[in-house]
Amino acid sequence: MLGRFEYVRPRSVDEACRLLADQGAGAEVLAGGTDLLVDVRNGVRSPSVLVDVKRMSELQSLDVKPTHGEVALGAAVPLNVIAENRDLRRTYPGLCAAALSIATYQLRNRATVAGNLCHASPAADMAPILLVLGASLIVRSTKGSRAVPVAKLFAGVKRTSLAPGELVVDVRIPPLDGELSTAFRKQQRIRGHDLAVVNAAAAYAPYRGVLRVAIGSCAPTPILLDPIDTTGVSRSALADEVARRAAAVTAPIDDVRASSAYRRAVLPVLLCALLADVMDERGGR
């Protein structure tokens, strides 16, 4: 057995929120379980009750409005469903690339975007793209509903700013106000499934001349750089500027996955490739 805990399967968000409020700190939300159940098995987390949110229709929606780019990703939608959605692939290829980079095909049939974000690993692969897209989490609790920008979600290594009893219902990407080119890149140790040594995402709005970049695995939380004005800036100067800003706000560490030196060496390479992805080919990677 993985552990000793109770299991409940609410049928509505209201019911789920009531359960989470009643159970307090001992309750954990069970979506895909690919992080949570591993932690429970390894004794890292010992919840007393798991609240299974996969059979609530409110969390299952995948709503993509292709013309405006507004997207609602239900919190219980598996990553494979997101990665394979044609509208998403066309509108936000960087989002789908990020989803596809996670774990294995089997795990992506369970893992969710919300789960990836809420686990709040500094290497969370969905974080950089959702940061550059200015996404928000819609969370519900017995107190009501609120929107938490992803940029305000990460509080530290494996810590979010969500309050106890808050349940992520979906992830919203705001509507586009023009063409946007997105891409995601992830440096791994092998080509097979791996956690990120460094990851990053970029979104480029050519009509406004604005580039957004976010970087993961180089700080206690994923980091969103301030928007960069690209008008009139040469590509190489832009690459230098992005690398400079990235180095200024990141502090990669030595860990079992990689050395700080390697992360610092590879980050500018990744960022340079990302620039090419979003600025050379419309649609990115």
Add this chain to the structure above:
Amino acid sequence: MTRELRVVGTSVPRDDAIGKVTGAARYTHDLVLPGMLHAALVTSPHAAARIVRVDTTEATRLPGVRAILAGADLDVRLGLYMQDKRILARDVVRYQGEPVVAVAADTLDLARDACRRIHVEYESTPAVFDPRDAMKSGAPLVHPDLGSYAHLDGVFFPRSRTNIAHHQKIRKGDFEAALTSAEVTLEARFDNPPVQHVPLETHAAIAQALPGDRVEMWTSSQSPYTVRHLMSVAFGLPHGAIRVHVPYVGGGFGGKAGLNLEPLVYVLSKAAGGRPVRFIATREQEFNTLPSRQGLYSTIEIGATRAGKIAALRATYVWDAGAYADYGVNVGRAAAYSGGGPYAIPNCWIDSFVVYTNKVFGTAYRGFGHLEVLWGVERAMDQMARKLGLDPAEFRRRNLLKPGDATITGETFTPGHGKPAECLDAVAKAIDWGTPSQQPTAPTKRRGKGIAMLHKAPAMPTSTSCSAIIKLDEDGAADILVSGVDYGQGTYTVLRQIAAEELRLPIDAVHINSDCDTAFTPYDWQTVASRFSYMGGHAVIHAAADCLRQIRAVAAQVFGVAVDKIVCENASAYPAGEPERAIPYKNLALGYTYPNGNAIGGPVIGHGRFIAHDLTHLDPDTGQGRPAQFWTYGAHGVEIEVDTETGEIEILRIATAIDAGKVLNAGLARGQVIGGVVQGIGSALWEGYRFDKNGRLLNPSFVDYKIPTAKDLPREMLPILLENPQPDGPYGARGIAEHPMISVPSAIGNALYDALGIEFTSLPLSPEHVVARLAEKGSKP
């Protein structure tokens, strides 16, 4: 054998595949016995410590807990070559991950619960992690009582009051003189980290202590008879009182070669009143508690003439044995006698030290030290070639063993040994050696080519033996009984082919045990060392001949002709020239019954055997002798593309030539080559244990110990199997199981020099490692 072969040499598919693709095949993980208990472990968090106190009071009170044992309860010593191990740590722990307390309970959850309630108090003691440090005087002693340990006298030489479990020497010719007079010399150092076998099925064992001091076991093992023998030695039980079953085994690669979990489950069963006890290692325990492949530090010196002939080679191998060295000492011994590579080296001096450290211990691993040693040797060969201004392939050609040359142990190389030069030429051709690579796919990438030689003989006792029984079924089909284990390599299919060939039966009419059982399947030493097809093949040929003798004797009587006039063909026997009178085997399998009812002969049961012969121990001072039943030679040629910004290496193509002597089954042989090459790539590019400064293993799971996935394959893999016959091999065959893995890292390391102009001396050649060396060099493309 000059006759036309019908079955041997064809790619017969394995029939055990059917059980495996349906899920019907049962592994030790799947076996459940009535009343079976489940075991769990408390392992040491410290690399070196005194066990002060073990408090099991809370755990003992749990319902369903049937036995709790600690090292203090078990005065049993384990080990054959070096008796340095206990079942559970006794008085001290020597590596982080070492089993300290074991629990058997009604369910696995109960057992684990009980383990969580066991409190062990330790007092940390000084530890040593680098074997080079461990060799220095004043280093903490991992085994202070080393001098009193029983060991195989005359074969292994532990040094009391040190951390040196064994010192193997090769002294051929006069190295010092040769080196002094050599025109060009080179010294280089190399190292590789410990790695793990990573069988998909972790170690598992079940034991039931039976009345009358008997024991029955089921174990995921490569060697049922070695398990039986070592259990006999450890517990003082007669061999016949110990019964070992080996069901399907989910991979071994050497990690399941010796004695592992079996004593533990046995003592638990005894303590639990004879109920069967099963222990299955978690994946983390597989990495952290079960054995690994030893790390190695090498120093290699070569002296050569300007014309490119090696005059002298000296190597010092310092093996990181980890906390226990029963198997490790043998790796250190075997690697020494191969330790110069497949070359004619007139003056050779090798010191191979197997050194204790406070880390998880090493054991046999595919290649048995040869991948580790040839990482250094084959890299040094390239360096010497460059120093001489010679093409690395040409330098090797000038030095590869040729008929009449002597190996470093004084064995004479003959045409029957195979053709290493032909292997070299084959891979050179396959990767267009001598022609520069095409343009890389990006300006920040570099391409390079590299080659490396490999060789290995089975590292086994001089009297290693093997046996087989063939009995005929009532329908005239044949059943083969052997105790070698087919844990994926496909040898059972090869043995079926051999029996079918010899008995003149269709392949479908030859069956082989899917399980081994020491009560019924006859002796085999261990399924290691790439000798099962060779020795088992001989045993089966021998057993088949015995069956035919019995068949012919009866048929001769029935037909009233001399025995030598009886032909066996098409599953039947007849007088020469008269096939129309043939009696099918099914009418001879249980003797023959005349029409009037009289019966002669009896059940046809043939037995065969093979014993290693003409081998000698190595001289303790010079290492001279004849350790090798046969040698298998080979080479790899590899072309890579390396990204100088990320350090990632892509293998564009890797050609692997092995002189197999005779390819008994091309499909299975290809499977061994591809599988071994990919496993070798793992060692080359990504795999390696990482420890913190306290000796704690940092990557004991797939999260951070990465093995190749289907996405990590070379673009092209080109196996080339040569067939220069081994005169005394079955149909001219040699073993090839370990060889494809050996020297894969060497070839890639050589290709990296070609691509980047950097000498890599440490494994793995990870992206981070490559970038770090590039940064050191200060070069940007």
Add this chain to the structure above:
Amino acid sequence: MHDIELRVNGHVERASVPAGMTLLEFLRDRLALTGTKEGCGIGECGACTVLLDGKPVTACLVLAVEADGLDVHTIEGEATDGELSALQRAFVDAGAVQCGFCTPGMIMSARGLLLRNPHPSDEEIVEAIAGNLCRCTGYEAILAAVRVASRPSAAMLTGEVAKDGGRLRPPGSARKGSGR
């Protein structure tokens, strides 16, 4: 304890399970379907892959209670009335099976692939089985087997051989799916 009802290989199973029991434990220990293997317990190796409502998942990270009301397909459900599927036959013929421990999970991943994509590209095959670790084969023969099984003409031929009770070919006959 939770009462669950699920379909396993087409049979309805009803059981009472603790919340903490994984689907893997349920299959192996309760239903004695030991074909699905545990290789790591953390979803990294794929040895425990089964199909859940037709989708490959690692059963070690699915709770039995989560499978309530769903459809589970394991390796034991792959053959029909003792006849190997074309996919199983392709694995046998291509030399894609060595120790066999990864094989059930591999076949389940491949089955999942062919259910959603009957004619996958080589890249799609790699992606589908990349989450299944194998230490013996080096993957080449496994990829070849899935390739063969996904080609309609080959599947027909292998189907014919499978009708032959899954018997081996006579020596000397052409091998299919032998890779490069």
